Amino acid sequence: MSYPTSMTINGTNYAKSVDPRTLLVHFIREECGLTGTHVGCDTSNCGACTVLLDGDAVKSCTVLAVQANNHKVTTVEGLASEDGAFSPVQEGFRQEHGLQCGYCTPGMLMAATALLKEIPKPTEEEIRQNLEGNLCRCTGYEMIVRSVQWAADNPDGVPVAIGESS
């Protein structure tokens, strides 16, 4: 049994027929081939699968794909602008070494993006509390905090094209 499911991901419409138990994260990764969104646990603790659903951060392992039917999803692939310029949060993570292995990073970026939309100038405490649902095993979090602060301090980001290093 499969259900027709369609949603807009990063501005592109995807229409697929899926098993109703399909998780949103698997719809994104396996059906749409957008593999930037990761899976790190089976209990909704790690947040590696965080995406924006109609602008709100959700863990896409706790949402069924059919629940996102006719909604708008933003994934890590949709953060940079069309010309490749990083979003302030992406640039912040690059400037402040907010990632090491990079596996939790897409989820962190999405959670941080949602946080700054809600609280444009968060305190360190607010950043830590709001990223509580995203686990990182590499950084010890301080540089992630600094990355988010960088983004808050530079809301226009720095227009650096992808692939160009400094």
Added chain:
Amino acid sequence: MSIVGAKVIRKEDPNLLTGRGQFVDDIQPVGTTHMAFVRSTEAHALIRNIDVTAALECEGVVGVWTAADLNLPALPGVPGLERPALATDKVRFVGEAIAVVVAESKYAAADGTELVIVDYETLAAVTSIDEATADNAPLLYEELGSNTVAEVPTADDHQAIFDAAPHTEKIKLVNNRCTAAPIETNACLADYGPAGLTVWASFQAPHHLRNRISAWLGIPQDQCRVITPDVGGGFGQKINFTPEFFVAPVLSKILNRPVKYSQTRSEAMTSMYHGRAQEQEVDIAFDDSGKILALRVFASQDMGGYADGTGMGMPVLTTAMSAGCYVIPNVSIAWRNVLTNTTPIAAYRGAGRPEATYLIERAMDHISYKLDMDPTEVRRQNYIPEDSFPYPTHSELAVYDSGNFEGALDELLNIMDYEGLKEEQIANRTNPEKPLLGIGFSSWLEIAGFGPPGSLEGFGHLGSWESVQIRIQPDGSAIIYTGASPHGQGTVTTFAQIASEYLGIDFDKISVRHGDTATIPQGIGTMGSRQVAVGGEGVKNASLKIVENAKSIAAHKLEANPEDIEVTDGNLFVKGTPSKSLTWAEVATFSFQRLELPEDMDPGSLDTTILQEVPNFSFPSGAYACVIEIDKQTGDARIRDMYLVDDCGTVINPLLAEGQVHGGVAQGIAQALYEEFSYDENGQPTTATFIDYLMPGAPDLPSYKSGRINTPNPNNSLGAKGIGESGSVGTPPAVMNAVVDAVRHLGVTHIDMPATPQKIWEVLQGGSK
């Protein structure tokens, strides 16, 4: 300005920040099938029967196999103690692979595993070293007659010293079982086609895996390719051979289709090798001044259900490093490895050295308790003097290269207000509004930069060197190929920095490639804090060799002597005559053109491969302090500050070095306060998900205050020692010394890790020990 030592942002990041990284599960060749395992739900049992009938009928299932169907040889391992790829007649821990299902989708594969029925005959399980070594204990291998699989008694227990000493103290310590838990679990994808086998694996040492898979399958190494694409963290947990990497190629060959495996978290928690799980009996003898006279260590290492070669080595490293930063005239070491019905044990960030540091640094504080001396003074009484290096220890493995342990403590006390904190501590005790305050120190030292010839061979590796190949491209850019296999460390950036420094080629024109046995020279891999100290040294030496040849080419074209050629800002010019110059691009192009070269030089001279060796381990060290606050009502401990002084010798990139320290410290705090992988009395894991296993999140951890001293490593020309494991080695005793310090006034001298609110609360209720 030198680029070595500069805060350069990473080349690795743009892909990872845009979803363009490529982890194993992101790779999906046409026709890919999905593999899932039926895992033991029993800790110790005989397998009577496995019924796969229903699973075979499950929609989407391609096939189901048990050990009997595949008749596989045992996995590479400790001779005589090798583990089976799939359990045959017996299971020895919850999570052991019993059967394998391949299906058209992940969901169908999971469905299939649910339908396999395993009939067990449950046996009594042993879940601790005490149980496993008790008289008449149930045996994991009846034929061995014991659960103790290795035992090395002490050569001399120094009892006479203890008998005569003014003070002695006996301490029992438990280094709690942890799991590294990289956020990317174990994953692999095998594609066995007519032209050979390709395995994509989330692994720290691709050639190591390639060599073992090819030997195990009996195929030539040239037809067995292992690719480690982006790897989502390792921490030592991804240098061990688990069944998945071996079973996937077999099934790919049978099915003639790619077979992919991406582990669930609860599988990872029970089947990826755990770390620590070591118990120690420590005796110290000391005089009235706090000088330690003798140290006796007996380390019991829990091996879990199967003895892994690396795991067997953990107490070797612990006992080699037990004397820490101190002059200890008499050291007695002994150890044993004991099987239990739990997940097998191997390396986890620090691998044997956190256990050593914990015991000696807790011992130092016990001296301070007994003599009522300040813990910093006890340490000053015992430090190895700065002018004593190289310093031979009780262990042949450990000849300390360099260090300044007292200097690190001095710097630590510079960046913190110790006197002010001590006053606050006393004031807080009587102020009901304030938490209890604890201040804990750790002067730590570890063995890293693995290693001198023979060292990694002891853990089953081909060699202890690292490979570096540098190829100058015709346009003057450079590609570095290395057997180092990073998974977050930033090696692409640090190696490009070192190469840029010594080649004189712009950092932006240097790429670093790794993780593919088909294109990279035979390498060893990333572990033991070795990348910069071994591989980085190789980058420097390969660069110098290439520059020498480039100078010969330039000298030939510019009609000068090679020794008069200098390299600056991408140009090669004649010393004193900057107008006589060639660009790196021109020299690089000439290097491929016979007619442009000196007679004695062949085309292709700007391409060199080095297997870099080092004469000794390196010994990163430092001094850490933890300031902890304990809620008087609940026993909840929160770290207010961590002060961190590291000595890793030369720093290539301070941004990345800081990141390595932070990550290690976070794991050290996690071990001390939060994490413990535990089992019930039947061997059932009670912490097999991230709900139960308390991996800290951002609100649980502090910001870190850093200082640094630098005693260069004399055994490599960069002077680098390595920093990947420092934080996880130095942190647990600093935190635990702080926890005990906070409740010292209640007569407490010991709390076991992890110092949970419950344990501390019990102590606050008067249960002092």
